[in-house]
Amino acid sequence: MTREVTHEADGPAILDASDTGDDGKIFVCRCGLSDSKPLCDGSHKAAEDEADGVVYKYEGDDPEGERREIDEIAYVDE
Template identity: 70%
Template sequence: MAREVTHEERGPTVLDESDMGDDDLIYVCRCGLSDTQPLCDGSHNATADEEDGVVYKYANDDADGERREIDEIVYENE
């Protein structure tokens, strides 16, 4: 499975001790759906039933948004 996510930020986020959870770990989002980017908020749970080999788009890059399959990702500069 894969996901198309739109990113608008142009720079890095600096993480520090204030970003640590109760277990002294920092969880970074890899699914692209977290509302607390770059930190994980558990939104990846919405991806549990995605199928391998399929590209998905979530409406508004929101885990609660409508999920649809897309044929391919088209880049604006192509």
């Protein structure tokens, strides 16, 4: 499973002790769908049934947005 996600941030996210959960751990988003990036908010649950070898795009990078399969990710040089 692969996802195309649009990122608009242009700098690093700085994490500190306030980002830890009740268990003292920090969970970092790897699916690209979290509203609290770089922290995980559980949005990856929307992607649990994605098939291997398929590239997906979620409308608006929203886990509740329409999910569609795409042929490839196009990289644009600016």
